[in-house]
Amino acid sequence: MIKKGMRRQIVLHYILVVFVALLLVEVIFLLAIRTYYYDSVYSKITTHISTAEEFLKYEISGERSPNQLQKVLDFFSMDYTELEVLSTSGDILTSSTGFQPDRTITTSDVPEAVGGSIGRWVGRQAGTNESVMAVSKLIQVSSRDKYVIRYLTSMERIDKDLLNLTLASIGIGAAVMVIVVLFSFGLANSIVKPLNNITAVSAQMAKGRFTARIKGNYRYEIGDLASTLNYMADEIIRSNQIKDDFISSISHELRTPLTSIKGWSETLISGGYDPEETKLGMGIISKESDRLIGLVEEILDFSKLQQNEMKLSIVLMDIKVVLQETILNIWAKAEKKRIHLVLECEDTIYIKGDPNRLKQVFLNLVDNAVKFSPEDSSIVLSAQRLSASEMAVIVRDSGIGISEAHLSRVRDRFFQVDALNGGTGLGLAISQQIVELHNGKLEMDSELGKGTQVTVILPLTEERPTAPALPENGYE
Template sequence: MIKKGMRRQIVLHYILVVFVALLLVETIFLLAIRTYYYDSIYSKITTHISAGETFVKYEFSAERSPNQLLNLLDFFNLEYTELEVLTLNGDIITSSTGFQPDRTITTSDVPEAVGGSVGRWVGRQAGTNESVMAVSKMVQINSHETYILRYLTSMEGVNNDLLNLTLLSIGIGAAVMMIVVLFSIGLANSIVRPLNNITAVSAQMAKGKFTTRIKGDYRYEIGELASTLNYMAEEIVRSNQIKDDFISSISHELRTPLTSIKGWSETLISGGYDPEETKLGMGIISKESDRLIGLVEEILDFSKLQQNEMKLSIAQVDIKVLLQETLLNIWAKAEKKRIHLLLECEDTIFIRGDANRLKQVFLNLVDNAVKFSPEDSSIVLSAERLTNTEMAVIVRDSGIGISEAHLSRVRDRFFQVDALNGGTGLGLAISQQIVELHNGKLEMDSELGKGTQVTVILPLDDVQEEKA
């Protein structure tokens, strides 16, 4: 007995479908065979009667003779049948067996014959309980002599043949069902065995063993499920690695300013320094504190975005003014590397959005461009209309570029192309999510050693466009 489960359900459903199909086919087949046999006998008798009627007027005289009934029996006699001559009331006049029982035939074939058609009746013969078929036809011998010819033939032989055929069909059906059972068990195993393997590996993954993989060349949906789970495990391993790298990186990022703050704090507490040294120490403490605040705010922003808690203050934004402010904020950092910042923008580009958050995006993009650009290079920040409904802000540099392998991952959270440059690896991830909150897109194109271009596509302000 198959235990409860998917295997059992597959086997039972498969057997049920095949059993019902076999039952219908065999029932229809046996009914068709029975009908064929019965109709063949009926057709043979009716054909014999029709042939006899064609010549009856030539064989019998207009006047009744003493041997007329005997001649009628001889003329219409058919092998393997009993011929009875009846009156229109169903009384037996004579029979081909030589017996003349004093009884009246009441089966349905006689009234049908009296009505002018060929009557047919199948049933059990009274007295012998034998299965028989009766075929009756009214025949007019001369102008005033009308009889009913009733043929009676045994159906026992036909029924025995049909019984044997039924048993043979049942045997074949049973053999087919056995084959189906074996086939369905094999089919169920081919489905359930991979699922059991996938379940076992999934249980290992649930315990944190993400290095385990589902092995086996499975096809179709099961193969897709196995591939998806393996991919999920790979992504979890990669995410865990990125998380570990982030923790290591952020620990370093936090420790460096904290070390500076602690060192200068202890130095200043000890006293004995002139005002210039005290001013220098306080400046370093202030700078490192700002750096810590920036790191914490970046992490908090990412947390808000992940939990859909970031609220936007939507208003009309003048893109040119926003980009000018962005360049002013980053100008001092660019000057240290002698990087020239260029702004190319029309005067009448307006969008609806959160100016502070969009400024955060553009600051991050320009800051990255400055960070990875060589000295004495240039960065172009431009804005242009793409269509009547969209505009684009483009940040283009001639820096170190990003490899194709890193380009697809650079917007992933915690991912850093160069960990030595510091940072949390959240800047681009946060920027992309802010852009998506404004119903926009962030696209990146880069070539290693030649530079990078980042394009932010945003919808234009509908009201301003209508005024224009």
């Protein structure tokens, strides 16, 4: 007995489907053969009746004669078939066997013949219980005399042949079912064995052994499943590695400012420093505190985005004003590397968005451009209409660029092209999600050694400010 499971279900369902199909085919085949044989007998008798009737018209005169019934027997007699001549009421008048039993035929073929058609009846002969077919036809012998001729033929030989054919069909069907059972076991094993292997490897993965792999060249959906699980394990390993790198990186990022803050705090507490040194120390503490706040806020923003908890304050805004503020915020950092910031923007391009969040996006993009651009270079920040429904903000630099291998992953969370430059690896991931919350797209195009271009595509709005004048920050 097969134990419960997919193998058992496949075998049973396959056997059931084939068995039902085979049963239907055999039943239809046997019924068709039986109908063919029975119809052949019926057709032969009716053809003989038609032929005999043609001769009867010329051989028997219109007058009644003593040997009239005998002539009917002679004309309509048929080998291996009993012929009975009946009255229209079903009484037997004579028969080809010479016996004239005093009885009335009550089978359905006689009323059908009297009604004008050729009657047919198949059943068991009374007394002998023999399988027979009766075919009856009303004939006009003279202007006054009508008889029902009734042929009675045994169907025992045909039924025996049909029985043998049935037994042969059952034997063939049984042989087919044996082959089907063997084939179904093979089919079930070809499906279940790979699944058992996949299940075993998946159990190892569930225990944290992500180096385990599903081996075997499986085809179709099972092959796709195996490839997907192997790919999932690779991605988990990669994600874990990125997470570990992130923890290491963020630990370093947090330790550096904390070390500076702690060192200068202890130094200032000890006292004995002039105002200039004290001012320098307090400046470093303030700067490193801001850096810590920035790191923590970046992590919090990413957490909110992952949990769909970030809320946008959507207002009608002029994108040019946001870009101007972005340049002002990043100008000091660019000035240290003698990088020239260029703003190219039409006079007014209005969109609906959260100015603070979009400013966060543009600051991140320009900050990255400054970070990876050489000294005495330029960064262009431009805004332009693409169509009646879209506009684009483009950040273009001539920095070190990004390799093709890294370009597809640079927007992944925790991923850093150059870990030595610091950061959490969350900036671009956060920026992309903020842009998507504005129903926009963030696209990147870069070539190693030639620079990078980042394009933020946002939907335009037809609305315009209704107030007499915009506030100084350019937002409503």
